[in-house]
Amino acid sequence: MHFICCIKQVPDTSKVKIDPETNTLIRSGVESIANPYDMVALEAALTLKDTCGGKLTVLSMGPPQAEQVLREAISCGADEAILLSDRAFAGADTLATSYALTRAIEKLAQKTPVDIVCCGKQAIDGDTAQVGPGIATRLGYTQFTYVTEIKEIDTVNARITVKRKVEGGSEIIRGPLPCVLTVELELAKPRRASLPRLIHSLKSEIGVWNAEAIHGDNQKLGLKGSPTWVKKIFSPPFKEGGPRFDARENPRQAVEDCLKTLLADETFAFHLLKQWGQ
Amino acid sequence: MPKNSKGIEVAKILPEKCIGCQICVAECPVGAIEMSNGAAVIDPEVCIGCGKCFEVCPVEAVKFEKKRSPKKIRKPEEVAQYARDNYRGVAVFIESFNGQGATVSWELIGKARQLAEKLNTRVIGFLLGYEVNDSAREAIAYGCDEVHVIDDPLLRTYISKPYGKALTDLCKKVKPEIFLIGATPLGRDLAGIVATNLETGLTADCTGLDIEEEKNLLLMTRPTFGGNIMATIFCEHHRPQMSTVRPRVFKTPEKNPARNGNIYCHVLEPPHDKLPELIDFIKDVVSGDGVDISRFPALVVAGKGACDLETMPLLEELANLVGGIVACSRPVVEAGLMPYDRQVGQTGKTVAPKLYLGIGVSGAVQHLVGMQGSEKIIAVNADPKAPIFNVADVGIIGDYKKVVPVLIEELKKRKLRN
Numbered sequence: 147m148h149f150i151c152c153i154k155q156v157p158d159t160s161k162v163k164i165d166p167e168t169n170t171l172i173r174s175g176v177e178s179i180a181n182p183y184d185m186v187a188l189e190a191a192l193t194l195k196d197t198c199g200g201k202l203t204v205l206s207m208g209p210p211q212a213e214q215v216l217r218e219a220i221s222c223g224a225d226e227a228i229l230l231s232d233r234a235f236a237g238a239d240t241l242a243t244s245y246a247l248t249r250a251i252e253k254l255a256q257k258t259p260v261d262i263v264c265c266g267k268q269a270i271d272g273d274t275a276q277v278g279p280g281i282a283t284r285l286g287y288t289q290f291t292y293v294t295e296i297k298e299i300d301t302v303n304a305r306i307t308v309k310r311k312v313e314g315g316s317e318i319i320r321g322p323l324p325c326v327l328t329v330e331l332e333l334a335k336p337r338r339a340s341l342p343r344l345i346h347s348l349k350s351e352i353g354v355w356n357a358e359a360i361h362g363d364n365q366k367l368g369l370k371g372s373p374t375w376v377k378k379i380f381s382p383p384f385k386e387g388g389p390r391f392d393a394r395e396n397p398r399q400a401v402e403d404c405l406k407t408l409l410a411d412e413t414f415a416f417h418l419l420k421q422w423g424q
Numbered sequence: 425m426p427k428n429s430k431g432i433e434v435a436k437i438l439p440e441k442c443i444g445c446q447i448c449v450a451e452c453p454v455g456a457i458e459m460s461n462g463a464a465v466i467d468p469e470v471c472i473g474c475g476k477c478f479e480v481c482p483v484e485a486v487k488f489e490k491k492r493s494p495k496k497i498r499k500p501e502e503v504a505q506y507a508r509d510n511y512r513g514v515a516v517f518i519e520s521f522n523g524q525g526a527t528v529s530w531e532l533i534g535k536a537r538q539l540a541e542k543l544n545t546r547v548i549g550f551l552l553g554y555e556v557n558d559s560a561r562e563a564i565a566y567g568c569d570e571v572h573v574i575d576d577p578l579l580r581t582y583i584s585k586p587y588g589k590a591l592t593d594l595c596k597k598v599k600p601e602i603f604l605i606g607a608t609p610l611g612r613d614l615a616g617i618v619a620t621n622l623e624t625g626l627t628a629d630c631t632g633l634d635i636e637e638e639k640n641l642l643l644m645t646r647p648t649f650g651g652n653i654m655a656t657i658f659c660e661h662h663r664p665q666m667s668t669v670r671p672r673v674f675k676t677p678e679k680n681p682a683r684n685g686n687i688y689c690h691v692l693e694p695p696h697d698k699l700p701e702l703i704d705f706i707k708d709v710v711s712g713d714g715v716d717i718s719r720f721p722a723l724v725v726a727g728k729g730a731c732d733l734e735t736m737p738l739l740e741e742l743a744n745l746v747g748g749i750v751a752c753s754r755p756v757v758e759a760g761l762m763p764y765d766r767q768v769g770q771t772g773k774t775v776a777p778k779l780y781l782g783i784g785v786s787g788a789v790q791h792l793v794g795m796q797g798s799e800k801i802i803a804v805n806a807d808p809k810a811p812i813f814n815v816a817d818v819g820i821i822g823d824y825k826k827v828v829p830v831l832i833e834e835l836k837k838r839k840l841r842n
């Protein structure tokens with residue numbers, strides 16, 4: 147079987163802070179990492195490969211340095227890596243991203259037909275969760291989003307059964323291959339690379355494809371192919387907040403003052419002390 | 425201005441302002457800009473000083489002295505083109521589950537009405553499912569002028585492909601200029617399919633929507649970069665302008681059963697592919713009792729600062745007293761003290777209770793986006809500088825161990841008196 151895993155290099159957003167005074171991003175100490183959801187997708191693809199056999203190709207779109215996440219994937223067990231890198235891809239929104247990735251998957255599929263594409267549920271720098279469904283739709287593959295468990299893969303009948311998160315619970319759903327899976331963090335714990343694989347990954351060749359290599363329509367790539375534009379960026383509105391009462395000296399006084407302020411609103415006081423209305 | 429060896433005054437990027445959107449990379453005519461560690465960098469030797477990057481950067485991260493003619497003024501014909509004449513109306517996807525409309529759909533109808541009034545147009549509902557006529561009438565009562573329904577047994581349960589195709593077909597027929605979908609698991613799964621099929625722009629998980637006056641474009645605001653900053657996004661040349669919107673961001677409008685509206689039924693043209701089949705649905709077993717924190721009028725929210733076993737009964741008592749339930753921030757879930765279903769915030773639930781009482785919650789952005797809609801916010805925190813105080817209506821600075829017991833006592837007293 148042929149598995150493909152899409153991986154994005156992202157800034158570690160959990161370390162990004164806003165300087166409240168200058169209203170700018172504090173970047174120092176923020177490194178680029180592989181999107182954590184994608185590493186779970188990689189683990190899912192590796193496990194599938196372990197059980198069914200076959201080949202795993204990892205795919206990333208980004209600047210030349212994004213090669214780093216692909217080497218990481220190889221060190222974990224991926225067989226082949228392709229980096230989509232070209233100025234023509236720059237500034238892509240989700241529509242243009244799913245277009246470029248789809249073109250690349252189609253190209254890979256010409257050589258070896260693709261059975262399963264694994265993506266992370268979303269990328270931590272954008273949180274859109276749109277690229278996976280975009281790829282599935284363009285390729286016409288079966289789409290399973292928010293997958294928390296791969297239950298069964300039936301290679302004879304080309305079917306897969308997964309558990310996925312839905313409103314208020316989970317569903318077990320079985321559908322035909324080829325498919326696109328987008329995975330939740332709880333699906334698996336990413337493995338660590340072994341030393342021999344790590345060394346292997348450093349020596350591995352990484353294919354770099356530009357717009358021409360994927361026969362991309364320039365009108366659909368990068369900024370040109372992106373219907374959405376960022377108009378402006380701002381910090382979440384800063385609020386002053388209401389009065390604060392210091393309880394460090396005298397807790398009772400502070401609590402009393404606080405309740406007095408709160409219950410000054412009569413309807414609110416009524417609801418809080420009696421019962422909440424509709 | 426810095427000059428390169430050819431004496432050209434070059435542009436420079438301020439890394440602390442750059443958000444890495446790569447627009448400048450795409451726009452630079454000579455390929456002088458590269459991404460490095462998430463920020464754009466200009467190679468001064470390649471730069472020809474054209475200033476394009478300066479013009480396009482959305483966050484003023486490019487330093488460049490403009491010497492050229494001022495921006496050209498758009499000609500009236502060009503403006504007319506933006507009207508996108510064939511697309512009219514603000515559409516809302518009405519998510520329905522077992523014949524019941526999802527609350528977020530009604531919230532969106534309320535917002536759609538405001539947008540439609542600014543645009544002087546109508547509110548359209550798109551409804552898919554099986555035996556969903558009641559929901560169609562309800563959508564009108566909440567503010568739709570017309571509802572387009574595809575009622576078919578194949579749509580009884582949600583499967584991506586038939587839903588995606590049916591909704592795409594409706595959009596192609598009805599041609600709304602704006603299309604809003606609730607950012608529920610189902611809505612997010614579906615929106616990506618429809619936007620890709622229609623090759624239009626989709627902005628995920630918006631928390632704010634407005635109309636820009638000049639060209640009547642939809643302005644979509646959403647948290648990005650892990651919730652650290654807000655971005656306003658627009659989609660100028662493609663229709664519909666699509667957005668998924670978080671539940672509980674907008675208020676549910678008043679329901680008026682006497683409202684008039686039209687219901688149009690359309691026939692399903694099913695996709696030809698083999699479809700997946702649903703085998704089982706497993707209801708979330710949440711902490712034994714299946715609580716949904718977003719339904720409670722009051723929440724006592726435990727943060728990492730009040731995250732120990734001994735404290736929990738105290739917080740339970742407080743929650744009972746204010747007629748609510750205990751919820752928490754993410755570290756409390758990570759510590760295994762509360763189930764994930766009780767988590768408030770970006771990766772947890774969005775809540776908007778009448779009373780939010782945060783105990784030992786610092787107020788990180790990712791937490792705040794999930795509770796800012798609360799009617800009254802009280803914060804108890806030992807750190808006078810905790811950001812939660814900035815959104816709180818009333819704050820108590822101090823150790824919760826000393827504050828909470830007194831708070832319970834004083835509340836009891838006042839309840840008795842009433």
Ligand SMILES: Cc1cc2nc3c(=O)[nH]c(=O)nc-3n(C[C@H](O)[C@H](O)[C@H](O)COP(=O)(O)OP(=O)(O)OC[C@H]3O[C@@H](n4cnc5c(N)ncnc54)[C@H](O)[C@@H]3O)c2cc1C
Pocket residue numbers: 159160270650726727728729730752753754755756767768769770771772773783784785786787788789790791794804805806807810822823824825
């Ligand atoms: C992508 C992403 C998504 C996230 N999603 C969420 C989310 O959905 N929900 C969420 O909550 N977080 C989320 N987080 C985590 C978030 O960034 C914060 O780390 C988290 O909200 C902090 O929780 P806290 O306020 O309970 O803990 P802390 O930030 O550790 O704050 C503890 C507070 O308790 C106070 N305190 C300590 N001792 C006492 C005492 N004795 N009495 C009174 N006060 C005391 C301290 O002063 C401090 O302010 C997310 C993070 C990322 C990167």
Ligand code: SF4
Pocket residue numbers: 434435451452453454455456457466470471472473474475476477478
């Ligand atoms: S000024 Fe012009 S040439 Fe120089 S980096 Fe900017 S866009 Fe490129």
Ligand code: SF4
Pocket residue numbers: 437441442443444445446447448449463464480481482483484485486
């Ligand atoms: S356009 Fe501005 S924010 Fe975007 S990458 Fe370039 S410098 Fe950075």
